[in-house]
Amino acid sequence: MSFDHREPGTAPEAWTTFLDTLSPDAVDLDGYQAVVVVAPHPDDETLGAGGLIAAAADAGIPVHVVLVTLGEGSHPDSPTTTPDELAAVRATEFRDALELLHPEVTAGSLGVPDVGLREQPDTLRDALVARLDATPGRALLVAPWRGDGHRDHRVAGEVAEAVGAERPDVDLLSYPIWAWHWDDAAEPAAPWPTAHALALTDDVLARKRTALAAYRSQVLPLSPAPGDEPIVDDRHAAHHLRHTEWFFGAQRSRSRESFDAHYARKPEGWDFDGSWYERRKRAVTLAALPRERYRSALEIGCATGVLTAALSDRADDVLGTDIAAAPLERARARAPHARFLQAALPDDWPEGTWDLVVMSEVGYYLSPDDLDRTIDHVVASLADDGVLVACHWRHPDDEAVSSGDVVDARLTERWPRPAIVRHVEDDFVLSVLPGPGVVSVARGEGLVR
Structure with missing residues (x-):
């Protein structure tokens, strides 16, 4: 799957029409002793699962976010900001965003190079195994949908899926990020028959919105120069700032x-x-x-x-x-x-x-x-x-x-x-x-x- 984030992509309104036809399973956090969220890049956790993170933490469930990369490759053509500078900025934004979602959320960073997870998937696998081994009781593992279209998202989803399949005390939910942009709401490729939905309260949605705004390097231009355009513009953000957060459940065999x-x-x-x-x-x-x-x-x-x-x-x-x-x-x-x-x-x-x-x-x-x-x-x-x-x-x-x-x-x-x-x-x-x-x-x- 290839796409260009600079193109308009599928309109949020088209997805609204489609989503209204679904009867998803509800995301039920009862019975979980921990939530572990995989974020390939800073802001993925907020876009895809910010509401779930906030709601779980509000319910007293420990939430830990595994940040795979610092997203230093988000603006490869920037004439004003180097990848090292972006990494430092995005690391700060990540900490600020989690604080806004809930101050008790914990996180760890793996330091994998941006777009480099395919070369070292065991770094993520080992981190997830260690985290889940140290987690008593049932855990909810949340990761990108492996069909999302970005290589880091795919590998992160595959690793999480493999780790989850090995553990009967772990359930997996997968979140889309770029699929909202490239997929066709009239004939979607994503596995919507497995859809799970989490209704967000006004307070949780407001915190998610504020957390996303903390990613200034992604939602605002780095400068007026070409190559410094925002990655997550208002149109793309609208997919994620709904009163419902959407996930895919356990995959079924191909029909x-x-x-x-x-x-x-x-x-x-x-x-x-x-x-x-x-x-x-x-x-x-x-x-x-x-x-x-x-x-x-x-x-x-x-x-x-x-x-x-x-x-x-x-x-x-x-x-x-x-x-x-x-x-x-x-x-x-x-x-x-x-x-x-x-x-x-x-x-x-x-x-x-x-x-x-x-x-x-x-x-x-x-x-x-x-x-x-x-x-x-x-x-x-x-x-x-x-x-x-x-x-x-x-x-x-x-x-x-x-x-x-x-x-x-x-x-x-x-x-x-x-x-x-x-x-x-x-x-x-x-x-x-x-x-x-x-x-x-x-x-x-x-x-x-």
Whole structure:
């Protein structure tokens, strides 16, 4: 997703019309012993969750804000203010804004470079784990929506989602910032079916408004010179200064309807045959298989059957599954020796034992709970000498629930044994996860003992 904050963007009035059609779940703070808010840049916490911060603190719930960067890159073309000067200004504004929201709110700064979170996501992960470990009772974790369009927002959302998925005593809410600007209220891409809303009292809204005004470097021009224009102008601020604050709840797995719509537009799905990226990735996947031949293979999310056909040359029996019916018609023609089943996994898990399971470009379409249940099914149905081969795209996907890196990390964390192959490049990550009876290729051929 790319956008230009200098463009007008979607009108607040258009969102008002859309929001009036929703029946969101209410944000209920009862039962939480702590609220932890992730702010990639100073002002994100106020724009996205300032009302929640104030309301939680008013209710006596401890609130801690994790500030990832100092936002020194907000005005890259400024002729009057250096990034170091901006960092100092924005750090002061951040402290002032939190004081205005509620004087008992605490905060910590991680010092990650602006637009640098992708290079050090563990800095945020470690900070969240440490904070939540020190938090007794149930916690509400609040972070940017990972589809928001800014790289730091995406990574912060992915890290928070992964941390929250690991902890049954943590609930996650995600807030949009730039999605209000670039998304289309007539056909929104954001996950509004999961919407949660927090009604703000007049007092809380007034504090949020005052806290936002404390970010003078963002809401006012740094100078009259070009490059010093405000980042959050009145039009953009209007999205956030409503009497209701909006969040997205736990993501659901991508729906069958969305896949049906995709194949209605593109019957071949993705360019599996023509794209060199796809053909090369398929070759890498097949080369990573530690055995030349398999008894029974299961392919999760087989789409139009291009990889299925190749697997049919390596396995006596192949079952391909897909959530949508349309691609299976093409798959049956492309791989006539394979079997196919329309199934929404993990609920429709097929019976059988497999010595090869392939999960290619599908894990990030599953909710955290569905991904965990899928992993459990694979472990339970995999033969001792079997392997799971998982390959996933590492770039953003607006239709995805998580990311390739999140899926690979979760597989690695929950799999009972270490991966025997892990191939990582800029575009995709591939892991081969073994059953207890798997040995190395050389050992299996008797080349080593």
